[in-house]
Amino acid sequence: MKWLLKRVLAACAAVLVVMVAAGALLGMRFSGEPAAWAASGGENGAWLSAAWLTGDKSAKDRAELRDRIARGGIGEVYVPAGEIGADGSVEGAYGSAAARDFLAWAEEELPDTAVLGLLRHRADGSSLVEDRFDEEARGRIAAAAGEVAGAGFDGVHLDVSPVSVNDPSMPRLLEAVREEIGGDAVLSVQALPVELVPGLRVPYFAIDRGERYWSKGYLRRIAERADIVVVPGHGSGMPLSSMYGGYMVRQVEEAVAALEQREETAGTALRFGVPGYGPDASEEWGEPSGGESTETAVQAVRIGLTRADRREDVGIALYPLDTAGDAQWRAYLEGWVEPAG
Numbered sequence: 001m002k003w004l005l006k007r008v009l010a011a012c013a014a015v016l017v018v019m020v021a022a023g024a025l026l027g028m029r030f031s032g033e034p035a036a037w038a039a040s041g042g043e044n045g046a047w048l049s050a051a052w053l054t055g056d057k058s059a060k061d062r063a064e065l066r067d068r069i070a071r072g073g074i075g076e077v078y079v080p081a082g083e084i085g086a087d088g089s090v091e092g093a094y095g096s097a098a099a100r101d102f103l104a105w106a107e108e109e110l111p112d113t114a115v116l117g118l119l120r121h122r123a124d125g126s127s128l129v130e131d132r133f134d135e136e137a138r139g140r141i142a143a144a145a146g147e148v149a150g151a152g153f154d155g156v157h158l159d160v161s162p163v164s165v166n167d168p169s170m171p172r173l174l175e176a177v178r179e180e181i182g183g184d185a186v187l188s189v190q191a192l193p194v195e196l197v198p199g200l201r202v203p204y205f206a207i208d209r210g211e212r213y214w215s216k217g218y219l220r221r222i223a224e225r226a227d228i229v230v231v232p233g234h235g236s237g238m239p240l241s242s243m244y245g246g247y248m249v250r251q252v253e254e255a256v257a258a259l260e261q262r263e264e265t266a267g268t269a270l271r272f273g274v275p276g277y278g279p280d281a282s283e284e285w286g287e288p289s290g291g292e293s294t295e296t297a298v299q300a301v302r303i304g305l306t307r308a309d310r311r312e313d314v315g316i317a318l319y320p321l322d323t324a325g326d327a328q329w330r331a332y333l334e335g336w337v338e339p340a341g
Contacts, residue, residue, distance in 0.1 A: 026246030034302035055098030081117030088137025130169035146180030155186030244291035252304025276324030
């Protein structure tokens with residue numbers, strides 16, 4: 001029995017050494033000064049809360065939103081338009097009178113900002129999209145996206161998660177959505193984080209039987225069919241600020257490299273999600289890891305862009321814009337939109 005205990009302890013020690021080493025390496029990535037040009041170029045996105053489509057926001061709220069969008073260089077917003085059910089049907093307020101009123105206001109007051117209807121489906125575990133949704137269900141999703149575009153939205157932001165790496169049915173779903181919304185509408189897609197190193201997704205999948213990362217190749221396949229790809233910046237699992245910073249730097253480096261390797265993705269915009277919410281919103285957005293913060297994320301994006309030598313149309317997506325606290329909003333402005341250096 002002693003030999004078994006020794007082996008277990010040795011295995012635990014080995015895992016601990018690997019984790020410490022990985023943490024140190026990530027911390028080292030989060031270092032150096034970002035270039036002055038590695039900052040906002042007015043190509044940013046942001047999530048809004050569902051209340052904008054239900055009539056629960058006042059004229060004062062709208063004025064404050066307009067001011068934040070203008071000052072923050074927000075080019076598109078993702079507004080929850082509906083939840084995708086197991087049968088592919090979508091329930092939401094995208095066709096309500098309150099939604100039409102908000103869209104009319106946005107067209108008048110936010111002429112340079114695209115309002116995208118967010119369609120979301122979250123599931124446990126991992127499966128192919130075509131196994132989760134049969135052919136009829138996928139048809140309903142695409143049709144609902146067309147209805148959202150037809151209701152006056154500038155396009156859709158599709159958030160189906162998780163999606164297995166190399167799942168061929170997700171690109172096909174995007175093609176069906178594109179056909180329904182038309183070529184002029186914006187198609188934005190929520191991605192999974194990119195592997196920090198090739199093959200990293202395998203041990204994570206083995207541990208919790210769920211997809212945690214995409215490969216660069218699969219991110220590229222999705223980006224070929226989208227106008228915007230959003231790489232999330234929350235739920236990283238990083239307990240320390242330095243580790244989270246290194247994690248985000250690596251996300252930027254890998255995602256930029258993935259999209260610059262193909263001519264087909266030259267026109268696809270990249271957004272990196274930056275958390276701007278607290279514990280009270282964790283049920284909707286996910287429990288933030290200990291090292292995550294707006295300040296660290298925006299600094300990491302700048303460092304990552306500096307090392308990647310930037311590409312056009314790269315920005316930050318803040319979530320959520322309308323309820324981000326004063327400190328988080330200030331960190332976004334001072335760190336990304338109006339950096340001191």
